Amino acid sequence: MGMGLRSARKARGWSQDRLIFEMERYAQQRLMEIASTASLKTYVSEWENGKRAISERYATILRPLLGVTDAELRGETEGLSFQQADGYEDLLDRIDSARSISESMVQTFLDQTELLRTMDRQMGAAGLVDQVTGHLARMEDALTFAVLPGTRRPIATALAGAATLAAWQALDAGSVERAWRQYELAKRAAQDADAPLYLAHAMGEQAYVLRDAGRPAMAVELIQDAQRTHAERQSPRLKAWLSAAEAELCATVGMDADARRALERAAAMLPGGDEPRDADMASIFLNGGHLARWRGNVLAMLGDSEAMEELYAALGTADPSFVRARSGLHSDLTQAHLARGELDQARSHLQQARLLANRTGSVRYRRRVELLTGRL
Structure with missing residues (x-):
């Protein structure tokens, strides 16, 4: 019964510990609840030794991880045979796949983020958790194996925008810790992409987590720090957005004069016209209205x-x-x-x-x- 799992694992060149790590990563990216690391060690040993049947709950994780059918996983296929794979060969395959990601694929990532953004503002975030989580996981995986800067930067920029959106959706849905972690992901991606606009925007939105958590003074400090982050490379619309956010956060703690000055700065910096978005940054909406x-x-x-x-x-x-x-x-x-x-x-x-x-x-x-x- 467990020969299929053992054979598939060894074909990947994975130890049992590596399999458990990959299972935990897979589950975390998809917000799935699984057993503790210690329990998983027991399960894997018992699965491979035929002492415990693989439940469907874990089979749904193992099949895509190992690239096997259900029959192969459970050792039900006659003459089951996996060719032993070299760990380096598998790594290079993934690096080569990431390197071949074209501009059209990055644009697909951006288009998917835009669709999720539209659905969010019209219908709310509650029903989008699975879609957003899968979207981020695909981009994270692409970035993990993208080596050269010319390949990494476009993917990292797309990830920064998507992770910021996902964080705001999580905050709106009341998932505070998930929001915080996704803002941290957005900031790391923005730094990787050398995209200061996305970094400052993620910091600005993250300040609201602090405000909602009961640390409004710290939130004011963070939004002010965001405005100083590569200020010379920030667009006028982003500067206006950050100033307006500072005004709101200052008002939360009763800083009347500071809030009014921030509003004045926002009005002065905001570009004219009805267009609410910048050509080089789709993450914010801000016009006169x-x-x-x-x-x-x-x-x-x-x-x-x-x-x-x-x-x-x-x-x-x-x-x-x-x-x-x-x-x-x-x-x-x-x-x-x-x-x-x-x-x-x-x-x-x-x-x-x-x-x-x-x-x-x-x-x-x-x-x-x-x-x-x-x-x-």
């Missing part, structure tokens, strides 16, 4: 009466495809009306915020809705 909404959010947090006008103007021009962002906008209006004691209007906007948060499955916005509900 988006910044007006952001400004209204910050002013509402500061208790400024001007927030109402800004927020209603933003609501009138909001892109309907940004469903989750509209939940935040209605939450901002709820907060602004509460500050003025206008409870009926606050309840109306809170109902809209709740409906949109439920529609997208946003844990972050649901939490905010609950906090606002407690004030009514």
